[in-house]
Amino acid sequence: MAKNPMQFKYEGVLRTIFDETQKEKGIKLSEKTAWQFLYRALLWLEKIGNEEVPHIREVNDLKKRIWLDRGKRLAAFLNSNLEPTADPLSNRVGLLYEASNARKEQQKQNIVGTGFEYSLSILIKQFCSVAPLVKPKLNQLQGFELAPLRFVQQPDLALFDSQDFRILVSSKWSLRKDRLGEQLYEASFYRKRRPDLYIVFVVNEFDPSRLFHLARAPEVDRVYHVHLPALLDVYDPFPNQPTISRDYLIGDSEIAKRYQIYQNLKRDIRDLSELFSDIKRVKPGPSNQTCADAEI
C-alpha cells in the first residue's frame, strides 16, 4: 500500500512532538492525558488587547466580552492543568504549527484540521491497537464499494479496516452551523446504507449551542470533546463552591439557566478518553468474533 507524502509529514512531526513531550517533559501518554498531547500540538493562543487567550472562537467574537471571559477562563484552567505547569502557557501549545514551515501570521486551518485527524489516528493506534484508515476512499469501505466517489466527502477516520468498516470518526476542530448541514447529510448518507455503523464526532468546539446541534442530531451516535473537564470548567456556574443553595438551581434566573447548560453539556457530550474505551468495546477480538458475538 503506497502511502502519500502528506501522511509521512504529519505523522512524523506529530510522533516526534508526542515522543519529546514524554521524554523531555515527563508527561506519560495515556487515555487520560491524550488531551494534553492534542492541545500541545494543535491549540494556539490569540492575542486580544493585552491578553493571550486560547483560540476557542473566531477572532471577531473572541474580542467580545463573553468570549474573552470564556477564553480567559480556559487559559486559567490550562495554566494549572496542562503540564508542565512551570512553563509559560504559550510554550505549552501550538507545537505542530511551530514545527511546520508556515509563516508567522499564516492561517492555520489546514494544519489544525489535518493534524487533528492524524493525531487521533496515532492515539487510537496506541491505545486500541488498531490503525484507523485516514481519509479513505469511499469505495474502499465495506458496503460502499459501488458508491460514486464524490458523492460525499471522504470520512476522516474509518475503523477497523476496509473489509470490516464499523466505526466512522469525524474530527472537527470547530463547528459552525453552516457546515453542520453538510456533516449531518454525510452522516445520514452512511447511516441509511449501513444502519449498524457507529458514527461519532470528535471536536474541540466550546460553544454549547453548536455542540447541542450536533449531539442531538439523530444521525450522530456520540460527540466527544477533546477535554470535557475543560469545557465544563468554562461553563461551571459555581466555581470553587462546594455547596450550592437549591434556590439557585431552579426557576429561570440567569444562574439557573447557566446551570442547565452545564448539566446538558455533562449529559450530551463525552470526554475523549471514552472514545478509546468505546472503540475497544466494539473492536473484534483475536478469535475474529463479531462485535455481537463478543459482547452478548
Next chain:
DNA sequence: AAGAGCATGGAAGAACATAT
C-alpha cells in the same frame, strides 16, 4: 492547472434578552 477540502474572517439581519 484546476478542484476539493480544511477552518477560518466578516457582514448583516433575525431572534432573543434586558433595561428603562
Next chain:
DNA sequence: ATATGTTCTTCCATGCTCTT
C-alpha cells in the same frame, strides 16, 4: 411597551494544502 443590547444564523469570501 419600547428601545437597546446581545447572540445566533446565514451568506459570501479567504488562504492554504493536497489530490486529480
